[in-house]
Amino acid sequence: MIKKLFTVGLSVVVLSSVVSVVYAQRNPRGTAKFDKGGKFVMVEYGRPSLKGRDMLGQLAPGKAWRMGSDKSTTFTSTADLSFGKVAVPTGSYSLWLKKTGDKEFTLVFNKATGQWGTEHDLTQDTYYVPLTTTTASEKVEMFTIEFKEAGKGAEIRLLWDTSILSAPFTMK
Secondary structure (H helix, E strand, O other): OHHHHHHHHHHHHHHHHHHHHHHHOOOOEEEEEEEEOOEEEEEEEEOOEOOOOOHHHHOOOOOEEOOOOOEOEEEEEOOOEEEOOEEEOOEEEEEEEEEOOOOOEEEEEEOOOOOEOOOOOHHHEEEEEEOEEEEEEEEEEEEEEEEEEEOOEEEEEEEEEEEEEEEEEEEO
16 A cells, blocks of 8 residues: 555655656757768857847847747857867857947857756856858748858857847858
């Protein structure tokens, strides 16, 4: 009888834990990947919807955003990358978006990965890449990260509302 109660109790705890994790991840997850010469860069991230909000406008200058929702955004590269003068070595990082001015943003590579998206440890910020801001012709409701082939490499693009934030890079 006690063994049966223990088994039932353990099952309830495990099921509750699984339901809690699924419930906490309310937004769909997305993946963007770019392959070139047998190497790749990939981003896995949460995809919140605007729902009438101005999310990038709400971000205060000097503050960082997790670039998605729920679990932090993970950037993985099997190649050394060059974002202009900023070299980012092969590896995995969490990505953050830092607002540096009214419509100016910086892509922040952080050594810590796998944390909940609001657990940003500034001491782990390692590389800072300035982003170019342009205006899209059509509104994007769901936050999107994509790679677009460009020159000898690609460009990472963050699309939301009518904003396109981007930075070109090459792979070594």
